[in-house]
Amino acid sequence: MTTQEQPILNHARVTGAGATPQRWLLMLHGIYGSGRNWGTIARRLVEARPEWGILLVDLRNHGQSHGFAGPHTLAASAADVDRLVAHLDFHAAAVMGHSFGGKVSLVYARHHGQELKQVWVMDSTLAVREPEGSAWRIIESMRALPPEFPSRAEAVAAIQAAGYEQGLAQWLAINLEPAEGRYRWRIDWDVMEEMLRDYFRTDLWETLVHPPGEAEIHIVKATESNSLDEEAERRVEMAGTANGRVFLHRLEGGHWINTDNPEAVIALLRDRLP
Structure with missing residues (x-):
């Protein structure tokens, strides 16, 4: 299967009642999940910020997005999202990803820095290390x-x-x-293992040191998760001090922060989206 023959990712648009969004946020779930995992947060967020619409995406090999040829990597996952937005003739002003999806968001941002205002990375492992957790x-x-x-x-x-x-x-x-x-x-x-191995070995620190375009990068640390250790938090804060466009947020809860503390996630996005 060639790149052109890869399927289009399954997706769903979420908008406020009667609203015509002026800007769109891409939401990318974590490993083993699907776009619907973030559906409640998406619906409540667009009611609070009706000028925003949200595109919930099922990443490759998840939810209803199947039939994708390997290799199954972060780069391939981000390329799938590239194809989706091109197919929809769609320009997102922000992208948010949880865990595996957070790193996909950073890879995606490299190609869309001119149109993105913000990148949100929800409790993703930034350090390169052996798979664990x-x-x-x-x-x-x-x-x-x-x-x-x-x-x-x-x-x-x-x-x-x-x-x-x-x-x-x-x-x-x-x-x-x-x-x-x-x-x-x-x-x-086996495909999940391939995707997670690539997640743990891909180094994306350079994207935080030099954010693409004029985008802000918001890193969210769940306090009861070990995805971001103290050294990673320090590096995030150093990048933000140096470039003024990287921000660290700590939210109470575990790694699956969307179910552990949805109120805090909604409040943070509601208050910080442009």
Whole structure:
């Protein structure tokens, strides 16, 4: 499959009631997720800021975005978003990504610096390191489970038995689809591993040191997450001191900040979007 033959990412527009947005925000989810994970935040944000519209995107191999050829990398994921906005003849004034999507946002910004006012990076690992953390451990845990289940409820129970709390188990089970009377994984765990390995090995610090165009870069640190360690926080603050366009925000909550503390996420975006 050539680059031109890659599918268009699944997406959904969110606007305030009766509103005609003047600016658009791209929202990119994290690994194992989909655009709908951020749907509640998107809907509440456009009601508070009706001059903004939001495009919720399913990144490659997630949600309803399937049929993409490898390699499955940050660069390929950002190129998918490039193709989507070209297909829609769409110019976003801001892009926000969570975790894996946060790094995709930074790669995307490199190509769209002239039109972007802001880049939001929600609890992404900026340091280059060996894969680790909760998202990485999930891969082996899910591989150890059966490939299919009689019901979604039994899948949730199996994920909980593997050591995960109910909310996370239910969220992961969204990635199951009915097939021949049973439920099978819609996502490929080998592809997830490939995407996460690239996430951990890609160094994007230069984008913070020299933000593209005139864009501001806002880095959000979830206080109960280890995605950003103290050294990374220090480097973010140093970049901001040097160029005046990089900002660090600390929000109470864990890595899945959209479900842990949605009120704080909405308030921050509401108050800081141009």
